[in-house]
Amino acid sequence: MTYCVAIAVAAGSVFVSDSRTHAGVDQISIYSKMHRFDAGPGRQFVMLSAGNLATAQSVVARMERDVEARGHLGLLSANSLEQAAEYIGRLSVEEQQKHRQAHADKSFFPEASFILGGEISGAAPGVLHIYAEGNFVRASQAMPYLQIGEIKYGRPLLDRIISWETPLDAALKCALVSMDSTLRNNATVGPPIEYLVLPAGTRSQGLYRLMQEDDEHLVELRRAWSDNLRIAFDALPGAPGLAGLIGPSAARITRLEVS
Amino acid sequence: MTYCVAIAVAAGSVFVSDSRTHAGVDQISIYSKMHRFDAGPGRQFVMLSAGNLATAQSVVARMERDVEARGHLGLLSANSLEQAAEYIGRLSVEEQQKHRQAHADKSFFPEASFILGGEISGAAPGVLHIYAEGNFVRASQAMPYLQIGEIKYGRPLLDRIISWETPLDAALKCALVSMDSTLRNNATVGPPIEYLVLPAGTRSQGLYRLMQEDDEHLVELRRAWSDNLRIAFDALPGAPGLAGLIGPSAARITRLEVS
Helix, strand or coil: CCEEEEEEECCEEEEEECCEEECCCCCEEECCCEEEEECCCCEEEEEEEEECHHHHHHHHHHHHHHHHCCCCCHHHCCCCHHHHHHHHHHHHHHHHHHHHHCCCCCCCCCCEEEEEEEEECCCCCEEEEECCCCCEEECCCCCCEEEEECCCCCHHHHHHHCCCCCCHHHHHHHHHHHHHHHHHHCCCCCCCEEEEEEECCCCCCCEEEEECCCCHHHHHHHHHHHHHHHHHHHCCCCCCCCHHHHCCCCCCCCCEEEC | CCEEEEEEECCEEEEEECCEEECCCCCEEECCCEEEEECCCCEEEEEEEEECHHHHHHHHHHHHHHHHCCCCCHHHCCCCHHHHHHHHHHHHHHHHHHHHHCCCCCCCCCCEEEEEEEEECCCCCEEEEECCCCCEEECCCCCCEEEEECCCCCHHHHHHHCCCCCCHHHHHHHHHHHHHHHHHHCCCCCCCEEEEEEECCCCCCCEEEEECCCCHHHHHHHHHHHHHHHHHHHCCCCCCCCHHHHCCCCCCCCCEEEC
């Protein structure tokens, strides 16, 4: 399994991915699912992948070959993220069909899906979800995040915190906590964790980091979230009518303060 | 879809269920998924159901008929929750097979699963998950909660909060917040919400409540959790290295206090 999340807010975009792949529970490996493409000045792309690893690797390899060939194909010539997504979707469907035809076994699933982000001079930045069928959708101001892979455990926090106005550092923090919740609940999602932050309009390479399981920031974030969540939970009001049944519960507290 | 959760801690057990059923997006109804059985003095049972509604209703109807018949079958004669679960599992498999055979359509899914709890004088209380195949497992001290239906959205909080030592009021609070997170993220899980709290060893009927969407406690709990979660999130430490890219972020705060 995989968990990748991308958030596009007014201030820029954030990408976070895990690195665990598995073919059965006793065949677990580490592969990066974050792919960055250097497509010349003013053109940067980042892609996150989920699903069949062979399909994802073939798609990435073909994208890189097309960039190296300096031809009119692919990321070098796309005038928008949508054009790039259409190209990637076509490669993905081709790779899936190639192996689907070669394999009659119904338990073989060549499907892969992608999140594409980045910036092309003059075109709107953003993040797009490319489905296994090759079609795609763009995140919107009303729905500023996209997820692929094991999406459910990490979604409730994104749902409550992320809006178009969320600052970039808060968006990163939220994506990392969302990742941590998923790591805790699905053993097939695992470290190292990679993240990339791309501020809007700066055309910098952004901030990229790879965090191992014992990364100081990741450990501190995990501990702080665990503590803070417990405090936030303890301060919730209790249900009415229980006191008569189980005795008085702790004093009701509904206000938290930061010291 | 459905979301039901049961928690068995040292102090007793808690059951929470939603009430939405659907056969397609335009055929949505309200049915209780919490079934209580009066099986005489010192014997109380509660069952939560998920999956095919017709199967669940048939199983519940047969359980009630067997209780009314006052025979040697079913809840009246079971000496343990496991014996009761075996009986329910058998009814469930019978009902599923009856309709599976009558229906060659592969898109027909008669499967249903159940959570069974309660107390029989002299036998250990607890909660059991009865699978669609009729087999079952009991929650343990190491894993004191069980979920059926749409389980993932509501799991991270249970995972962090619930232990064998959790007081009964905190277990209820946690189950209700877990339900609320699921309601927010899956449109096929919906109110009214029912809950039942059974303190261990008291043989009382426990505390039962049904909460409509605008229930005062539910609304207050939802608002308080939303506020507290935001405060808990804001107080998390930020990632290193971002300041140079996007300017200084808010002062780092890692301590929350309750006022």
